[in-house]
Every structure is written in structure tokens, then in C-alpha cells.
Amino acid sequence: MYAFEFHRPKSVSEAAALLAKSKGKLIAGGQSLVGAMKLRLASPENLVDLGGVAELRGIKREGNAIVIGAGTRHAEVAASKDVQSSIPALAALAGGIGDRQVRNMGTIGGSLANNDPAADYPAAVLGLGATIRTNKRTIAADDFFKGMYETALAPDELITAVSFPAPKKAAYIKFRNPASRFALVGVFVSQDASGVRVAVTGAGSAGVFRATALEQALAKNFSPDAVKGIKVDTAKLNTDLHATAEYRAHLITVLAGRAVAKASS
Amino acid sequence: MGTSVSLIINGKTVTANIDPRMLLVQFIREHMQLTGTHIGCDTAQCGACTVFVNGNAVKSCSALAVQFEGAQITTIEGIAGANGEMHPMQAAFKECHGLQCGFCTPGMVMSAIDLVKRHGNSLSEQAIREGLDGNICRCTGYHNIVKAVQQGAANMKGV
Numbered sequence: 001m002y003a004f005e006f007h008r009p010k011s012v013s014e015a016a017a018l019l020a021k022s023k024g025k026l027i028a029g030g031q032s033l034v035g036a037m038k039l040r041l042a043s044p045e046n047l048v049d050l051g052g053v054a055e056l057r058g059i060k061r062e063g064n065a066i067v068i069g070a071g072t073r074h075a076e077v078a079a080s081k082d083v084q085s086s087i088p089a090l091a092a093l094a095g096g097i098g099d100r101q102v103r104n105m106g107t108i109g110g111s112l113a114n115n116d117p118a119a120d121y122p123a124a125v126l127g128l129g130a131t132i133r134t135n136k137r138t139i140a141a142d143d144f145f146k147g148m149y150e151t152a153l154a155p156d157e158l159i160t161a162v163s164f165p166a167p168k169k170a171a172y173i174k175f176r177n178p179a180s181r182f183a184l185v186g187v188f189v190s191q192d193a194s195g196v197r198v199a200v201t202g203a204g205s206a207g208v209f210r211a212t213a214l215e216q217a218l219a220k221n222f223s224p225d226a227v228k229g230i231k232v233d234t235a236k237l238n239t240d241l242h243a244t245a246e247y248r249a250h251l252i253t254v255l256a257g258r259a260v261a262k263a264s265s
Numbered sequence: 266m267g268t269s270v271s272l273i274i275n276g277k278t279v280t281a282n283i284d285p286r287m288l289l290v291q292f293i294r295e296h297m298q299l300t301g302t303h304i305g306c307d308t309a310q311c312g313a314c315t316v317f318v319n320g321n322a323v324k325s326c327s328a329l330a331v332q333f334e335g336a337q338i339t340t341i342e343g344i345a346g347a348n349g350e351m352h353p354m355q356a357a358f359k360e361c362h363g364l365q366c367g368f369c370t371p372g373m374v375m376s377a378i379d380l381v382k383r384h385g386n387s388l389s390e391q392a393i394r395e396g397l398d399g400n401i402c403r404c405t406g407y408h409n410i411v412k413a414v415q416q417g418a419a420n421m422k423g424v
Binding site for chain 1: 268284285286288307308309310312315318321322323324327328329331332333334376379380396398399
């Protein structure tokens, strides 16, 4: 790990000012960043720790939506009665990230800002049409993810909360890589008055994406049979040592069907 | 370029000026000389470095010590009774032969206690295997580990 200076702001405004001035990196739970720094894949000269920013923590209801503070840990989202009752698919997703120890440290804001192409939360945010709130503005899920590890966030911008509208039905199915526990493919399906959304993580060469062919089929008929036989285009899917693009394409259709069945049960 | 940090480790407040690169596990092992917490993989896979932070199990190899300003840390050394008697979970690992080489054991015991705190004293085999997802035994001695956790969980009633 390369040397850096460590900063402990107490508020969002102080954190943003430190970030702008130092041109450093934010650290939330650090479950991706510390590992990347150990491998020297990341080498920030300044690290701004959000662990002491109390206003970023917590879960609340706002009308039909669940609003989760960016510093809320995965284990807290999984155990939240509000999330479990309004969006059980989101609580289940949070409870399936990594392992217990990782869920006790990792945060939703950290996961989204990192935008790992195999992370779980991006699928929920895109699959539910959530809204990202930052210290400067709000960003729709469809405008937030900009490719592998890339987001719409400006260098001095930080996520403060995420607002998830409660859907009529939703489910997330993940096909885990048994070693890393990341999604080889994960599919989040939701249905509400505005339509059907199908978000896929782990498979796309540019990170999380919406599977529009599946969405169209499910909008007409929200049942597992509706997606059977649909071939997902492999052109923008990953081939790596874990799986080929063809295998991932196959998994997307199969998991989407299972997610629809689960959402309807 | 040191950073000051204050932690409460096994009930004792410690303040130190450290290189911010120091991992929590290095602080515990090298600064505090508490070598019961092990470094196995150093990549957040194996869980041998599991400790409690404010009561929650975390992997101390994958976090910086300076992230835990003011936090209560409990290591494997901190779970024994006042007179040094083994914690019921440690005793169960001994009785059930829940270890072979013993390297993963401190982390297994910490994760097992965390599991009991969340799910109670009556644990199914499946709940234990899922709950220990973040801990690896490279002797692959899982069968007796599951037995030990089941017995330790039952013996933790009222603890």
C-alpha cells in the first residue's frame, strides 16, 4: 500500500470540502478500496473517511419510498423491518452480499460509487428505478451507471442517500461465483404501475444494464414462460476465466425466469 | 505523517499515533501483541482475522485501524471468562474436536458467537454452514466445526 494522508470529517459538507481540496478518495466501509490499495490498484494520496459522518446513516420511509443513507451497512439494510416489509427483494439482496463480515462493514453508497461490474446493489438501483441523492443533486438510476467502475459522480461529489420506490413485485436471483461470492450473473426484476424493469449485473462488459428484450416480453405477460427462449445478445457480455459470454447470456434468461417466479410467489 | 487513533480493545482503551496504512489486524497483532487473531489469506476470503467491532464480526485484514476511532474491539483473547475459563464456544470446539491445525479456529469461534447472537441457541446445520460462509478451514474439517458450533450455541444459553 502506498502512503496517504487520512482525514476524518464529521459532516457531509466537511467531507465534500476535503475531497475537493485534497483531490483524494472517499472511504466508506472500505471492503473494495482497502483491498485495491493493498494491491496498489488504487493509490490515493488523501483518504477521506466517511465512517464518522453520522448524517449518512439510517433508513427511513418517505411516502411510497424507502430512503437509505449512503453510509448504511449491508447488514443493516438486510435486517431493516421497513425494507423487509416494503421491498423484501432489496433486504434479501443486501443479505446476500459477500459474507457476514463484509456486510457488517460495506455500505450502499460505497458499493454504488465503486460500481463494480459484478456488485449486487447496482442491479437493485437500476432494477427498481431508484434515485441517487448526492450533496449536489439527484440522479436517476438510468443516468448514474456509466460503465465499469464509472459513474455520473463528479470528482468532488458524494452520494448521501438512495431512494427506492416500493414496487408491486420484485425479486433478485444471483448465480454466485463460489470463491468470490460476487455475481457471475445476477438478475433483478421488478413490476409496478410504470412497467417492468430487468437489471443484470455480473455479465455486461460495461457493468450493470437493463435487458430490454426481457422487459418487453414481461410487460406483455409477467410470467416465467414469457422469457423462455429469448436469446440475449452476447456482443456486450463478458467472457473471462469464470464463464463465456454465451453461458452468461443463457444464465440471464434462466435467472430472469426464476426471479419472475419468485416475485410472483 | 502519523494519524492518532483511540480504540477500546477487550475493554482497555488504547491511544496510538500510527501510520494510517496500518491494518486493524496489524494493530491488534503487532501493536497490542494480541496474536490470537490470525492473518490467513490477507484478501478478505478466509476469515481467520475475524474480530468484533462494536459487537459485529468484521475481517480485520480488510480495514484500516484508523477507521475505528472510538470503537469497541473484541478479539479472541477478550471472550474468555473473568478467571480465564474458556468461553462455551471455545469449550465446544475443544470437546467436539472442531479443529485440526487450529489456524482458522479463532475466526471460526468469533463468527460462531456472532451467529448465535443473531440467530439464537438452536441452530440448524444449514444455518451454521451459511453463517460460516465467510470463514474457510483449509484442513476442510467442517463436519466437526458444525458439531462444535451446534453444541457451543446450546451451551451459550444465559451467557
